[in-house]
Structure formats: structure tokens, C-alpha cells
Amino acid sequence: MHNLSEEQKSYISSIGLGHLLNMKLDGCASIMGHYTVRNFDSDRMVLNLHHGDILINWELIHELVGLPLGNVAIKSMVYRQVTDDAITVWKKQFDDEDNIRPMAVQQAIMQTTRANLLFKVNIFFLLCNTLGQSMSMGTCDLSMLSKVTKDLDLSDIDWCGYVFDCLKDTNSAWNPNNKKRFYIGPIIFLLLLYVESVRCDYVKIVRGRPAIYFWNVDKLCERERVECRTIGLGMGELQEPFQVINESAGSGNVVQENVHVLSYYIQ
Secondary structure (H helix, E strand, O other): OOOOOHHHHHHHHHHHOOOHOOOOOOOOOHHHHHHHOOOOOOOOEEEEEEOEEEEHHHHHHHHHOOOEEEOOOOOHOOOOOOHHHHHHHHOOOOOOOOOHHHHHHHHHHHOOOOOHHHHHHHHHHHHHHHHHHOOOOHHOOOHHHHHOOOOOOOOOOHHHHHHHHHHHHHHHHHOOOOOOOOOOOOHHHHHHHHHEEOOOOOOOOEEEOOOOHHHHHHHHHHHHHHHHHOOOOOOOEEEOOOOOOOOOOOOEEEEEEEOOHHHHHHH
8 A cells, every 4th residue: 555645544544554554565476375375274274384284363364464353344244235326436446347456446546645435445345355355367356345335434344354254265266276266365364474484594584563564575486486496385494483572663563673584383
């Protein structure tokens, strides 16, 4: 979320998403992503690695992605027909209303300066389809519009619970042997979980929370290349739990200096 107005930044911070304002992770490492999805067990909610399993829970999602642990589950938001004027206006932002991609939503956000209903719907829709689940071929899941009302309130949404549910619900639809069955779940979270859990002394990066604040696609790809050329994906030792040393005033980011490898191990 870059190039937002001060009004929009203030709103994002007020609903607990301030960490995402400086997020640099706008892509993924495909080979490492394939590895994490293949080794994710949605029945036990663990990432299976060579040296042990990493347990996934809402608190870990909060720690790695920085999403709020709110009280309103997206699944509990009342379903309704997507027919009102607000949605009609929202769809007119896009050339192809039936095949909207996250990048198009991001561009629509950057073309506005107000934190009005249109902006809130864009934020809601973008987060649902990037940190949660999308549709096959990278298009957005338009069914999430059924949760939108004219008084849309994003201040108390349980985003971590939503990501957790998406992890469970999307895994069974993925088929690694079928090139037409893409993984549509929270790939960003799985990648962060992997790089924060497996030791790799060759890639240097400052350690911090939420982890999404410190990683970008270049670092993920570097990590992927290094592991593939050395010990192999998933073969590294598991790291010890992240230790908080100091908290940066105002930003909420926790940083531990001079650490070469970022990882988190759920024992």
C-alpha cells in the first residue's frame, strides 16, 4: 500500500493495518512456494519440514503478517446479493468487471485520495484476495462483494482467523500434478512461515516483526536460489523462537539487530 494520502494512511492505521503501509512483499518465489504448499498439512495445520513440523495458529499469523486479531469473522458477515448502487459504482473502476485482478484493485486505490466507502471496499477486497484466497488464474474472488454494505466497518475484522480458514479451505482444491489447478490460498503467509522457520546462514536480513515488513520478493528469490544450490529446500535446521529485544516507538515493529537469518519455530 504505497502512495496513499495522509487521510487514507490514517484510516489504515486506525483499523490496525498500519504495518501494511510499508509492506515490500509484492510477489513470491515460485519454487519455494510450491514446496511450502506441497508440505502444508491442512488437516493438522502444520508445515511439514525435514527437521520437524511447524504448528500454525492465529497468533502466528498475526506475528508474521501483522494482521489484526479482531472479533468479527468474515464468514459471519451477512451474505447478501451483490446488486446495490455502491457495488455498481465500485465495479465501474475496472475495464473487465468479471475478471478483476489484485493489481487492478491496487491501481484503483492509488488513483484516489479519500478514505471513503469506495476506498474501504477496495482495501477489503484487496486484502481478501492477496492475503487470503483468490480464484484460479490469478483473478479475484468476486463473492467477497457479498459481504460489502454501505456502512462497511473494517475496524474489528478478524483477519488472522480469515487467513487461517483460507489455509484450511483452499488446500484440498490444489493438485500439484495438474497445471490447471493453481493454489489459490495464502501463499504469502506460507512463504513467510518457511523462511522464518528454516535456518539459512547464507542470506542476511534484519530480524523483525511483523515479518512481512522486512521481506521482499527479491530476498525471497535469493533465499530460494541459495537453498536450491546448496542443501536443498526444507533441509535446514529449525530456528529457535524469535526473541523480542526492543520495540520501535510508534510503528509497532519489533527488531532484533545483526541477525543473519529470520526464523520462528513453534515447539
